[in-house]
Amino acid sequence: MSWLSDTLTSTIGRKLVMSLTGLFLIIFLVVHLAGNFQLLADDGGLAFNAYAKFMTSNPIIKTTSYGLYAFILIHIIMSIALVRKNKAARPVGYSEVKGSANSSFSSRNMGILGFIIFVFLVIHLRNFWYEMHWGAIQMDDAGNKDLYKVVSAAFSEWWYVAIYVLCMVGLAFHLSHGFSSAFQTLGVNHSKYTPFIKKLGIAYAILIPFAFALIPIIMFLNS
Amino acid sequence: MNLESKIPEGPLSEKWTNHKFNVKLVNPANKRKYDIIVVGTGLAGASAAASLAELGYNVKSFCFQDSPRRAHSIAAQGGINAAKNYQNDGDSVFRLFYDTIKGGDYRSREANVYRLAQVSVNIIDQCVAQGVPFAREYGGLLANRSFGGAQVSRTFYARGQTGQQLLLGAYSALSRQIANGKVELFPRTEMLDLVMVDGKAKGIVARNLVTGKIESHSAHAVVLATGGYGNVFYLSTNAMGSNVTAAWRAHKKGALMANPCYTQIHPTCIPVSGDHQSKLTLMSESLRNDGRVWVPATKELAEKIRKKEIHPNDLSEDERDYYLERKYPAFGNLVPRDVASRNAKYVCDEGRGVNETGKAVYLDFRDAIKRDGEDTIASKYGNLFDMYKQITGENPYAQPMKIYPAVHYTMGGLWVDYNLKTNIDGLYATGESNFSDHGANRLGASALMQGLADGYFVIPYTIGNYLAGEKYEKVDTDHEAFKAAEKEVKDNIDKLLSIKGSKSVDHYHKELGKIMWDYCGMSRTGEGLKKAKELIKDLKVDFWKNVKVLGSNEEFNSSLEKASRVSDFLELGELMVDDALHREESCGGHFREEHQTPEGEAKRNDEDFAYVAAWEYTGPEKPETLHKEQLIFENVKLTQRSYK
Amino acid sequence: MxxxxxxxxxxxxxxxxxxxxxxxxxxxxxxxxxxxxxxxxxxxxxxxxxxxxxxxxxxxxxxxxxxxxxxxxxxxxxxxxxxxxxxxxxxxxxxxxxxxxxxxxxxxxxxDLAVDRSAFDRVIQAGGYISVNTGGTPDANEIPIPKTVADEAFDSATCIGCGACVAACKNASAMLFVSAKISQLSMLPQGQVERDERAEKMVAQMDAEGFGACTNTGACSAECPKGIDLSNIARMNREYLGAKLSSGK
Incomplete structure (x- = not known):
């Protein structure tokens, strides 16, 4: 299998891994968002808690979620490897760089944007995911863990909402480049389709993080 | 000295075929026992190095640039001729041969030119197989255009970047052989001397331009593919680094320099804008297919234009003089380069030139845009128009371009026989560095053809004929001849560095260029040439007294590189003047005002001057000795060139 | 001034x-x-x-x-x-x-301002050519190539190897340069024979020279004096991954 390790450690291979894991995470975002919308249901969190229960106990979902963790890790580890390689490719830098003249802000700062998302992920997982699995959570009326309560408690703090929203802005920028970039890396670049992919990417990068950010804002206002 | 051209026996059309059969072959297994040095990596050098390596020879390839791909062949724009007759318009090997001989004003060898026309068809096949993206028709077949005075469409092209694409093809073939281990590449390395052992070329001494190290390289044969010497004029369309040094040092070791005064002045270059100018930019001659050349009909109008009181677009038809169409109704704007250039000079000398310096004529696309639409013109010449706009800041779609002739190509060069061998055994010269195929004037789209013909299809055959008689043992670089050459090179460098004078190398180069342009340029007189000779002599003395070369040899030192090249240009300049002075006739790129027809056209003297003037170096400050190779024309009738 | x-x-x-x-x-x-x-x-x-x-x-x-x-x-x-x-x-x-x-x-x-770009030459030596010896090639018109294909290959072939793409890229990646050559030859019928091997070898050499990876910022293409398009890099990715997945080795 040396050809496979050769391929996956080449610059293009590494980019391929970034692209594929990135696309998976892009799809995951939609699923996650769909679940989040249940936070807005006017039922004291029953639907959301049932959903959370389902997500943590259904064997298929569980298996998928291990894949998800792995992909997030691979995406992060590979990006670190790439950043190191890329830094090494230019040991002496320029004194003046006019990056804005030739490229977009997001494309030049994917690492930093990714890091913001990573920090968010740590907070996010600690507060919700960890609590859901191992925290001391009360039960709701339906007998499910009342994750809704945990969430709404967090979203009643203005600073928490602010962090959340800011991180979603970071996600938006990350996606605004990452979406179409993933296709480019896969070799999908065609004068007929690329303009559409680019527009779709921008739309996605705006709508999804916006919707994510909207939920805590509404919950904060309602709290 | 007897100059043997070694032209094979037999009818013209069979000479090359017969010769290929008659030359001695080197056994395939023995080819690896021979080393060949190829200096230069342009079309002629890269193609030769690659082809020789493919045959099995060990090749060492040298270039002064950082990569073989930079060689100045890359800048050729227009195209490459080949007698394919794909257009069914009556082209043939004989017609290409005839046009080239006639275009060269009957000062080239019939046999060489015929061979050139013959192998031209193979070149296109070779390049297409390499992946050179020539222009194509919608049916997928190759497109052609008519070019530079040809009455048939035989020019293959790749937009305005034909030279680039052909060179990258040759470079890819060379790269493949480097990867195969058959070619060893020495970039940023400049040949500074030829090493001779027992009268045969056995190697070179070169300077590593980064470290300054003087290195000897031994081989069984040396091929010089070092390009032309147009930079003797300082301002030319050549690259900044283009130089005569390798050829000149070989000349000083005994190789004859042939027809050095034959220089081609290209009619369509962007005019000089000021004293700071470091080089001139050529606009492809293909522009003359659609552009019309004109100047204002009177001096007064021209003056107003120069003062920007009136705009060229405002001049009526009567106020414009389309002088080429007027004087040469049959060829019009497509007359050969020398005719177009000289006429531009004439109208400017009459005071009808159009830019601030008075040294420019218009090349107008107004009518072509009206006829074909701006899109069509843009698709044909878009990149040239963009380049023009970039350099001048003027928009050629909206107002006529300004052009003026500039030195572009040198037909003269090292004397070679039919085998492309110089008079020194084991020393070959290919491409622009030899004098071989273009006579006194080169036709458009023929330089690329010759470079590749020599490298791909001639030298691989002819060099074997020599090597087959050579021993396998190589001369060791410890041999006294190498040591002596190294010492000479080092001494010369030390001398340049020790002068520590007050004037920069560029100062001398510019001065020399001005002398050459004024007296040995488009139009020459006996009196002017004599004056030029004195001026160059004085300049040379001053150079060796007052030139300032900073730094040391043991570093990357661009001043030192230039100084060494300019010192050779100074000597070459003098020989060019001698050659121009002795040639009491006008032919092709050599126009002596004393020798013109009543209509002002070049007047040849076939009786006395139908020969190749090959000059032999006899020592420092000594006049060179002239040897003549009589040109024999058996297949074409010498006629006065007429493009009326 | x-x-x-x-x-x-x-x-x-x-x-x-x-x-x-x-x-x-x-x-x-x-x-x-x-x-x-x-x-x-x-x-x-x-x-x-x-x-x-x-x-x-x-x-x-x-x-x-x-x-x-x-x-x-x-x-x-x-x-x-x-x-x-x-x-x-x-x-x-x-x-x-x-x-x-x-x-x-x-x-x-x-x-000072002069740099050594021989890495580019070595990338070309790794496979940026069509392996034909001089002579013995078919007549040029025996290989018809659709004009659109020839034109597109030409667009890639206009690369002058200056290295501005590497200089502009925040990762000092050479992908635009390498992909331009891979693209040119992969589009032309003449280049099909060595297509897979070429992509694999040139990319391997590019990596060995220490150039960075591509982040698809587009800076290379924007700064390219010959306007080489970013689609070349996408094509190279396709060529390379396709070759890796399907070649015999």
Missing amino acids: KFKLKIWRQKNNQDKGGFKTYDLDGVSSDMSFLEMIDVLNEQLIDKDEDPVHFDHDCREGICGMCSMYINGEPHGPLRGVTTCQLHMRSFSDGETITIEPWRAKAFPVIK
């Missing part, structure tokens, strides 16, 4: 190097950027100072030798031109101009 020039000076590869500032007066707006440096150099020589070394040759935008990083961009502020085609009219009088060499591990500085 008048300029303050902040130029990177470095005696040789071992030297640490640093910026030096020069004032230059009497510059004409018609001068090319390199002619402006020529004027500076003449003045330096006059003062017995080592002139600024820089690579340049054809000065008509095609040889790819000139290579200056000017005010934060390779080949300066103008699009679609090399430094030699950049004219001083593109700058404003009195401006400070910062001039640096290309910066990449694979392009070590030789002196």
Whole structure:
């Protein structure tokens, strides 16, 4: 299998891994968002808690979620490897760089944007995911863990909402480049389709993080 | 000295075929026992190095640039001729041969030119197989255009970047052989001397331009593919680094320099804008297919234009003089380069030139845009128009371009026989560095053809004929001849560095260029040439007294590189003047005002001057000795060139 | 015109190097950027100072030798031109101009602004060719190529190998250069035979030279004096991954 390790450690291979894991995470975002919308249901969190229960106990979902963790890790580890390689490719830098003249802000700062998302992920997982699995959570009326309560408690703090929203802005920028970039890396670049992919990417990068950010804002206002 | 051209026996059309059969072959297994040095990596050098390596020879390839791909062949724009007759318009090997001989004003060898026309068809096949993206028709077949005075469409092209694409093809073939281990590449390395052992070329001494190290390289044969010497004029369309040094040092070791005064002045270059100018930019001659050349009909109008009181677009038809169409109704704007250039000079000398310096004529696309639409013109010449706009800041779609002739190509060069061998055994010269195929004037789209013909299809055959008689043992670089050459090179460098004078190398180069342009340029007189000779002599003395070369040899030192090249240009300049002075006739790129027809056209003297003037170096400050190779024309009738 | 020039000076590869500032007066707006440096150099020589070394040759935008990083961009502020085609009219009088060499591990500085780009040659040597020997090739018209394909291959073939893509890329990636050659040859029928092997070998060499990876910022294409399109990189990715997945080795 040396050809496979050769391929996956080449610059293009590494980019391929970034692209594929990135696309998976892009799809995951939609699923996650769909679940989040249940936070807005006017039922004291029953639907959301049932959903959370389902997500943590259904064997298929569980298996998928291990894949998800792995992909997030691979995406992060590979990006670190790439950043190191890329830094090494230019040991002496320029004194003046006019990056804005030739490229977009997001494309030049994917690492930093990714890091913001990573920090968010740590907070996010600690507060919700960890609590859901191992925290001391009360039960709701339906007998499910009342994750809704945990969430709404967090979203009643203005600073928490602010962090959340800011991180979603970071996600938006990350996606605004990452979406179409993933296709480019896969070799999908065609004068007929690329303009559409680019527009779709921008739309996605705006709508999804916006919707994510909207939920805590509404919950904060309602709290 | 007897100059043997070694032209094979037999009818013209069979000479090359017969010769290929008659030359001695080197056994395939023995080819690896021979080393060949190829200096230069342009079309002629890269193609030769690659082809020789493919045959099995060990090749060492040298270039002064950082990569073989930079060689100045890359800048050729227009195209490459080949007698394919794909257009069914009556082209043939004989017609290409005839046009080239006639275009060269009957000062080239019939046999060489015929061979050139013959192998031209193979070149296109070779390049297409390499992946050179020539222009194509919608049916997928190759497109052609008519070019530079040809009455048939035989020019293959790749937009305005034909030279680039052909060179990258040759470079890819060379790269493949480097990867195969058959070619060893020495970039940023400049040949500074030829090493001779027992009268045969056995190697070179070169300077590593980064470290300054003087290195000897031994081989069984040396091929010089070092390009032309147009930079003797300082301002030319050549690259900044283009130089005569390798050829000149070989000349000083005994190789004859042939027809050095034959220089081609290209009619369509962007005019000089000021004293700071470091080089001139050529606009492809293909522009003359659609552009019309004109100047204002009177001096007064021209003056107003120069003062920007009136705009060229405002001049009526009567106020414009389309002088080429007027004087040469049959060829019009497509007359050969020398005719177009000289006429531009004439109208400017009459005071009808159009830019601030008075040294420019218009090349107008107004009518072509009206006829074909701006899109069509843009698709044909878009990149040239963009380049023009970039350099001048003027928009050629909206107002006529300004052009003026500039030195572009040198037909003269090292004397070679039919085998492309110089008079020194084991020393070959290919491409622009030899004098071989273009006579006194080169036709458009023929330089690329010759470079590749020599490298791909001639030298691989002819060099074997020599090597087959050579021993396998190589001369060791410890041999006294190498040591002596190294010492000479080092001494010369030390001398340049020790002068520590007050004037920069560029100062001398510019001065020399001005002398050459004024007296040995488009139009020459006996009196002017004599004056030029004195001026160059004085300049040379001053150079060796007052030139300032900073730094040391043991570093990357661009001043030192230039100084060494300019010192050779100074000597070459003098020989060019001698050659121009002795040639009491006008032919092709050599126009002596004393020798013109009543209509002002070049007047040849076939009786006395139908020969190749090959000059032999006899020592420092000594006049060179002239040897003549009589040109024999058996297949074409010498006629006065007429493009009326 | 008048300029303050902040130029990177470095005696040789071992030297640490640093910026030096020069004032230059009497510059004409018609001068090319390199002619402006020529004027500076003449003045330096006059003062017995080592002139600024820089690579340049054809000065008509095609040889790819000139290579200056000017005010934060390779080949300066103008699009679609090399430094030699950049004219001083593109700058404003009195401006400070910062001039640096290309910066990449694979392009070590030789002196001042001149760098060693032989890594590019080695990438081409790894497979940027069609393996045909001289002679014995079929008639040129035996291989019809649709005009659109030929034109597209030509667009890729116009690369001049200057290295601006590497210089512009924040990762010093050479993918635009490498992909232009891979694209040209993969599109043409002549290039099919070695298509897979070529992509694998050239990418391997590119990596071995120490160039960075692509982040698809598009800086390379934006700064490319010949406007080589980013779609070349996508094609290279396809070629490379396709070759890796399907080739026999």
